[in-house]
Amino acid sequence: MAVYTHLGAEDLAELIAHYDVGELVSAKGIAEGVSNSNWLIETTGGADGGNRFILTMYERRIDISELPFFLGLLDHLAANNCPVPRTIHDRSGSASREIDGKAVALIEYLPGVSVDHPTASQARAVGIALAEMHRASKSYGKTRANGLDISMSLHTLQSCGEDALSAIDDDLPDMIAVAQDLRDAWPWDLPRSICHTDLFPDNVLMLGSRVTGMIDFYFACTDALAYDLAVCLNAWAFEDGGRDALDFNFSKGAALIAGYESVRPLDPVEREALPILCRGAAVRFFLTRLIDWSSTPEGALVKPKNPLEYANRLAFHRKVATAEGYGA
């Protein structure tokens, strides 16, 4: 949550002049995205329609050579009626430009707000939107490896070392051993296409129970479609993340899966794999939270999220044997 780079009115007006969107009227740096700086831009409007846009500057984590994959995906999904912001192309047809050596993209603004406490009907709507996105992504034609799959997660956990792990909590299970077991048992042959892999409530814009936007596709990659559903089970179906308040909400889990299956019914192999996929997703979010947790200086204004919440989710998933355990 930050704006890492200062862009003054002059810089912004110069940039906007390369697009057919009219003249700059307003620009507010917004506290969205952890890897990028973002501005909500208003213009006098242009041929492309619309007068509000999100300007994203790619600061960290994202390999600029991968931008065409991400921005092309937005355009592909938007063209296929998914609630995904399309990119605005400049007058030369390019989806991105450069300012001071950093890539920037102008992206459609979508209405909607991110919920903190999703209801079952909101979870159902997300399941539907996820499955529709999976259906549309099949014709995208580009692929990208998951840099945080279970093999990479295991590798990174091993690099962190036992010490970093045991420093968080005495009761933590041996996460390296857990990840090793998951990797060895991982079902690598499930149906695959492009997954979002980070579809948390803060990456979904909603109006009531309608999904108006799925955003922040910068972890999108080719992976098992059911893994994306497993991420959503972790993200949408647990109540509160406190250490002792672990609470899987079966109504929300069931609604999420039912919504998904109303568009794309799961294969029997996917249903069978759901618990291990959920465990793998919990390890992946435990890991990235651990890294954020360890790398945040003391006294920082933005408190990192506690990785233990995902150790707790993992403990729940390890008791689940079948998709029915999630309400399927």
Added chain:
Amino acid sequence: MAVYTHLGAEDLAELIAHYDVGELVSAKGIAEGVSNSNWLIETTGGADGGNRFILTMYERRIDISELPFFLGLLDHLAANNCPVPRTIHDRSGSASREIDGKAVALIEYLPGVSVDHPTASQARAVGIALAEMHRASKSYGKTRANGLDISMSLHTLQSCGEDALSAIDDDLPDMIAVAQDLRDAWPWDLPRSICHTDLFPDNVLMLGSRVTGMIDFYFACTDALAYDLAVCLNAWAFEDGGRDALDFNFSKGAALIAGYESVRPLDPVEREALPILCRGAAVRFFLTRLIDWSSTPEGALVKPKNPLEYANRLAFHRKVATAEGYGA
């Protein structure tokens, strides 16, 4: 530049329901203001007109008992045709509400962007807007002390101690002695009314050379009107703030003063006092930057501004004997 508090869609919708502005459509935390959290809010629109607002949550520095002064001032100035955002009152008529013990206010959204490198014609426009604001503020009827006047600045510099000061730079003049001399020579009897006292480019929204908004009045107080102009000379008429690139731009200084005087001609005593007022303003911004500089943890994402820029401005002001030295 931060959003210190998380407000989810549910919190925001609950809040918005207390105002006659329609239903929540969008909410983006914005990176504006250092003492508050701010969100750009879009609604379906209501009887009050407009469908975009700034929601401000008062986090630090601001004494909540002073909110009626600040919010009343916005309403007074907006009603007197100053480009200042009015506050939206809730259904019970209140200009502020509370969420979790913190005061919040819903404030009109104004178009415009903040310039980094003002032109002389933009400086002139700011001079005009400042003088019109001074004219309108006379009928406000409330007063507030300047907590950062030269006496308070001296007191705070003394509390910081010689060590903190000499740690910044070996060549720094004795700021405590400088402030003491300024306090002893200060012209306390100049024409007074409500001053903004922090009208830097980032607190002014512009479209071209038109001022569309003056914002962030949370340092507003009763003080010498010419002091407010002195703050603006520091803020609008220097090129770049680098150590050795000190550069007062006489065209911009002259334009700022000429714009101001086209609405409210300065008294001879004010013209005479301008250099000492400019020195006092430079000490005040040196001081607050020093505090931010010293209190920012190493490795923080947002780099504080260098206090030395104001030591350099002070050095310039100490050579100026009359208002003509600023282009008046």
